[in-house]
Amino acid sequence: MHFSGLAQSYKVVTVPAPGGLEKSLGDDWDKIDSVVVKGTINKADFQTLYNCSRLGKLTVLNLEGATIEGNRIPDYALFYPNITDDYLNIQRIILPDNVTEIGKYAIAVMYLKKINFPSSLKKFSKGSFYGCHWMEVDPLVIPEGITEIPWLCFGHCQSFRKLVLPQSLKIIDGFAFYNTRMDEMNLPEGLDSIGNSAFWSSPLLRRVVIPESAIHLGMGAFAQTDSLRSINIPLGVTEIPDLFLAYSNEIDTIIIPDGVTRIGNSAFQMDYDLSYVR
Structure with missing residues (x-):
């Protein structure tokens, strides 16, 4: 090299x-x-x-x-x-x-x-x-074998646009990708948990596909994703947490699985274009 x-x-x-x-x-x-x-x-x-x-x-x-x-x-x-x-x-x-x-x-x-x-x-x-704002590794490819992205691991890293996560990944912890600027990512099947505020303030992210294996969603996990237009809730989820998708102005449709028994406080706060929830 x-x-x-x-x-x-x-x-x-x-x-x-x-x-x-x-x-x-x-x-x-x-x-x-x-x-x-x-x-x-x-x-x-x-x-x-x-x-x-x-x-x-x-x-x-x-x-x-x-x-x-x-x-x-x-x-x-x-x-x-x-x-x-x-x-x-x-x-x-x-x-x-x-x-x-x-x-x-x-x-x-x-x-x-x-x-x-x-x-x-x-x-x-x-x-x-944390705080490596100018890290231009793009796409940011996380190696196979990694099972967890810990708390605030890539928080405030704002220069990569595509995130590639490994099939081995099980946990994305709180604030792991807080305040990033990615516009594309994958969430692999086998992922169990997305922590509190894990993707809070990812304003360029347009589409999120949460795998059916992910049954724990953290508070504010996708809040303030200003460009987000599409996201799903896995069938095994029973609770949508507080502030889950708050301040995400572009989202207009959320399909709520039948197994959901609780929608947390302000889960969709200030999602002004949201017109259809079931």
Whole structure:
């Protein structure tokens, strides 16, 4: 995999032991705009990379030849919640083929544009990519083997337009795709649950087909989907939750299955064109 466009100068670094990246980079650590890392790295090395971007010029991070301890990108690897003055200026990340998990808020709140998801990846975590507004991975293809999109995992990621979810997916947790700009997605058969506000404020989404396997729908799951014109309710659903489709002005028809025994408060609030519910 090669760099294009972003990088002007780069350094190849082999880390002799986990935690040794800072020393290996040398005195010009704050002048490097692209780094190729080899060897085994840990959370301390991710902190070094964070500093190279926040305090220096690093924009491209190539970990293709690296091994990450436990094959897991650590929680808060490149994000520090107590530092909120700006987005981190890392714009491209190349992950190694052996990564299996991305930790909590590991790659959050940055100017990230490009990242690869290796087929080895099996687990995301809470807020893994939260606030990566400019992530241009389009379509955004979630690898097979992923069973859950956790809370706020891709919240506020606004630059992809098509979402491709794997057949292995069982749970989309609350706020998982909150405030995104996708206009096309699939919800695979076998999906069990769509959490609270999972797709709230997805204003470009036009059509949603919920699989019959999905029997739990969360509060506000598809609220404020301003362009939505078509959505179904699976036959096994017994309750339509509060605010489920509120503030979705373009929807005009909802077919309610016979098994529904409760329609929650404000489930269709301010859906002005809704004229036929049965």
